[in-house]
Amino acid sequence: MTATAERLAAPVPAPEPPRQARWEPWALGVLLVGTGVAYIWGLGASGWANSFYAAAVQAGSVSWKAFFFGSSDAANSITVDKPPMSLWLMSLSVRIFGLNSWAMLVPQALLGVGSVALLWGTVRRYFGAAAGLLAGLVLALTPVAALMFRFNNPDALLVLLMIAAVWAMMRAVQDGRTRWLVLVGVFCGFGFLTKQLQVMLVVPPLALTYLIAGPPKLGKRVLQLFAALGGLIVSAGWWLAIVELWPADSRPWIGGSQNNSILELTLGYNGLGRLSGNETGSVGGGGMRGAGDAATGAVGGFPGMGEAAGGMAAGGMAPGGGAGGGMWGSTGITRLFESAQGGQIAWLIPAALILLAAGIVLRGKAPRVDTQRASFIVWGLWLLVTGLTFSFMAGIFHAYYTVALAPAIAALIGSGSVFAWRHRDVLWVRLVLAVSLAATIAMAWVLLGRSPSFVPWLRWAILVVGIVAAVAVLIPAVTRGRLAAAVILAAIFTGLAGPTAYAIDTINTPHTGSIVSAGPSVEGGMGGPGGGRGGFGGFSGMADGGNRRTDGTGAGTGTLGVPPAGMGQIPGGATVPGGTTSTTDATRGAMGGGAGGGLLQGSTPGAAVVSTLEENSDQFTWVAAAIGSNSASGYQLATQSPVMAIGGFNGSDPSPTLAQFQQYVAEGKIHYFIAGGGMGGSMNAEGTATAISTWVTENFTATTVDGVTLYDLTVAG
Numbered sequence: 001m002t003a004t005a006e007r008l009a010a011p012v013p014a015p016e017p018p019r020q021a022r023w024e025p026w027a028l029g030v031l032l033v034g035t036g037v038a039y040i041w042g043l044g045a046s047g048w049a050n051s052f053y054a055a056a057v058q059a060g061s062v063s064w065k066a067f068f069f070g071s072s073d074a075a076n077s078i079t080v081d082k083p084p085m086s087l088w089l090m091s092l093s094v095r096i097f098g099l100n101s102w103a104m105l106v107p108q109a110l111l112g113v114g115s116v117a118l119l120w121g122t123v124r125r126y127f128g129a130a131a132g133l134l135a136g137l138v139l140a141l142t143p144v145a146a147l148m149f150r151f152n153n154p155d156a157l158l159v160l161l162m163i164a165a166v167w168a169m170m171r172a173v174q175d176g177r178t179r180w181l182v183l184v185g186v187f188c189g190f191g192f193l194t195k196q197l198q199v200m201l202v203v204p205p206l207a208l209t210y211l212i213a214g215p216p217k218l219g220k221r222v223l224q225l226f227a228a229l230g231g232l233i234v235s236a237g238w239w240l241a242i243v244e245l246w247p248a249d250s251r252p253w254i255g256g257s258q259n260n261s262i263l264e265l266t267l268g269y270n271g272l273g274r275l276s277g278n279e280t281g282s283v284g285g286g287g288m289r290g291a292g293d294a295a296t297g298a299v300g301g302f303p304g305m306g307e308a309a310g311g312m313a314a315g316g317m318a319p320g321g322g323a324g325g326g327m328w329g330s331t332g333i334t335r336l337f338e339s340a341q342g343g344q345i346a347w348l349i350p351a352a353l354i355l356l357a358a359g360i361v362l363r364g365k366a367p368r369v370d371t372q373r374a375s376f377i378v379w380g381l382w383l384l385v386t387g388l389t390f391s392f393m394a395g396i397f398h399a400y401y402t403v404a405l406a407p408a409i410a411a412l413i414g415s416g417s418v419f420a421w422r423h424r425d426v427l428w429v430r431l432v433l434a435v436s437l438a439a440t441i442a443m444a445w446v447l448l449g450r451s452p453s454f455v456p457w458l459r460w461a462i463l464v465v466g467i468v469a470a471v472a473v474l475i476p477a478v479t480r481g482r483l484a485a486a487v488i489l490a491a492i493f494t495g496l497a498g499p500t501a502y503a504i505d506t507i508n509t510p511h512t513g514s515i516v517s518a519g520p521s522v523e524g525g526m527g528g529p530g531g532g533r534g535g536f537g538g539f540s541g542m543a544d545g546g547n548r549r550t551d552g553t554g555a556g557t558g559t560l561g562v563p564p565a566g567m568g569q570i571p572g573g574a575t576v577p578g579g580t581t582s583t584t585d586a587t588r589g590a591m592g593g594g595a596g597g598g599l600l601q602g603s604t605p606g607a608a609v610v611s612t613l614e615e616n617s618d619q620f621t622w623v624a625a626a627i628g629s630n631s632a633s634g635y636q637l638a639t640q641s642p643v644m645a646i647g648g649f650n651g652s653d654p655s656p657t658l659a660q661f662q663q664y665v666a667e668g669k670i671h672y673f674i675a676g677g678g679m680g681g682s683m684n685a686e687g688t689a690t691a692i693s694t695w696v697t698e699n700f701t702a703t704t705v706d707g708v709t710l711y712d713l714t715v716a717g
Helices: 003-009 024-040 051-062 064-069 085-097 101-127 129-141 143-148 155-175 178-213 218-245 262-276 291-295 306-315 339-362 371-392 399-422 427-449 458-473 482-507 607-614 629-639 658-666 688-699
Strands: 567-569 575-577 622-627 643-646 670-674 700-705 708-716
Touching: 024 101, 024 129, 024 482, 051 064, 051 085, 051 629, 064 085, 085 101, 085 155, 085 178, 101 129, 101 143, 101 155, 101 371, 101 399, 129 143, 129 399, 129 482, 143 155, 143 339, 143 399, 143 482, 155 178, 155 371, 155 399, 178 218, 178 262, 178 371, 178 399, 218 262, 339 371, 339 399, 339 427, 339 482, 371 399, 399 427, 399 482, 427 458, 427 482, 458 482, 607 622, 607 629, 607 670, 607 700, 607 708, 622 629, 622 688, 629 643, 629 670, 643 688, 658 670, 658 688, 670 688, 688 700, 688 708
Parallel strands: 622 643, 622 670
Antiparallel strands: 567 575, 670 708, 700 708
16 A cells, blocks of 8 residues: 555544645735625626615615515515515615615625635635635636626625535534534524525535534534524524514515415425425416416416417526426426526536545545535535525526525535645546546536637637646646646636636626626527527517616617517506517516516616606605516616505515505505506406506506606596
8 A cells, every 4th residue: 555545544634724824815815805806896887786676775775664674665565575684784885875886786796705705714724725715716706606796686695694604514513612503503594584495405514514523422413403403593583573473564565475474485485486386476386377378378367478478388487498397497407507507607516526526535534523524525515405406496496596506616626626636646536636627628618619709719728728737637747846836727727717707708797687697698598698599488588688788878788589479568567469569668568678677677767757756756655656576666766765566576466455555545645656567467367466557547547758657646537
């Protein structure tokens, strides 16, 4: 047996955290400053980003009640469909610095810098400075991370909290103190208050890691995990309990629920429904009257929409939806590598899995409490559990969800590659490094090939440099001395050139709407603003449907798929028979933007509309009401006055009822009703949004201002 083999077989525990080298603070400073500059650069170009959340941020900045509940408007008609913790940070910033995109988005960018720093510290503690820096660099340059840390969705805070949970768990593995386990639970509880059950995907990896590697005896480890559970319940449960116990008539409706219950939202629309696809209130769940109507060419009582719904059911609501996936695209083990998701996250997944296996084998003879093996276990289980859940979930799925995989991939690449490199004198380890490079080359070749006009020379450069690096790793003499640095640089280029190009494109491109993705447009998917060729539920392309480049005027420059022939506009922003088939603002409503907004894109009111809404605005509780949160959002952000979002995000929530709305009108609380937007009218003919729209159109007179149809509710028709 060689000396190296004997060393690997010996049960030697992981070393203590290495001392700091002179170069490390400078390298870390460059990483964090570079990340901050990249994430903050040009943030203002994205405007309100996701105006659904931006409106709630504005509301929370002027009303503490709206702040606490996460209301869409300061008059507290309805909440967003997530808990409010991520909104709290942005709302506090807006309270301090005023309402603008910078005040809202800079905190998100700083969460990205914090995530990179925390991941660096967590990986460095057990694998050294080089591993920590590489992990931080991979996270910073992951395309979907560069997108979501520059956006106002809850995912930015969620990622930071999940990394923090792993940091605390690894400290618990190191010394066995219960306080670290409680802190793990607290971080997971805060993650619940950020995006509900998604944080629970990291809970099994955390618990199993401590059961395997925690220092105390098994019985105490189990009790400590119950302490962690207690920390989770307390840190998340206080807010849930207050919301549930608060009288329903004095708080906002819980957006996304059908029964005004945060527990229903947690377990249904944002919980088990995401796995099963049975999401009441979703455009793909209870909110759409499904297969029977589609078969007869009618959806929600509107003949002629069957073609669109059939396309959604057969082709998948998700970009590039494939067979067998229902409304949200194809499911299966290859889902993360498909066109819609691949460029966001898949570049280094094969290499991460290969290095994970190698790392566990290399620490195979180490003691049970070995921290390096525990690190591989927790990051590896995070990647596997979350990745498999995303691959097979039948409910709502968007490509940007994959940002939750980025920390695990980055940690495995940083720790696994550096750890394997340190054992490169063993033949099979060199083979593992070469295979991981080959897998990375193959992924880059495939992913860059889906956008052939985007930096066309890059895939060839990666191919050539990657092959040279893979061959060089197999030659022991080349991996020693001065040539080793060249091999390392070639390997880093191979792994990060593609993601970096995508990240740069993402940073230089404004993103707005509810469905966004990183990088350039890709074939067969919706990568990049402007959408892809795969379409969205039977529509070919969907630029204005929530993921678009802007030309400086706010207008989408992509192409919205043309609706089926003979379909025009209806109240609620969708379409009815007999209308135009053009792709002007008048026909974008169901999915896209235009002045009135739509399901996935916020409204962009002109000056005349804003002036009309602002007239005597202090005399009304709501200056206007509109169907769907995105339709309402732009008017609210422009006027900074409450605009009621009828039916919540989809327009399908039963709030307010027709009777409640009529009472508000009789009491003079609502000034205008804005026609257009949302999908409540088109998806459910018996829904409250349709009933309210019908009542308004039958009893009040319409006027058109800047192409927007307004009904003055203070003057009967």
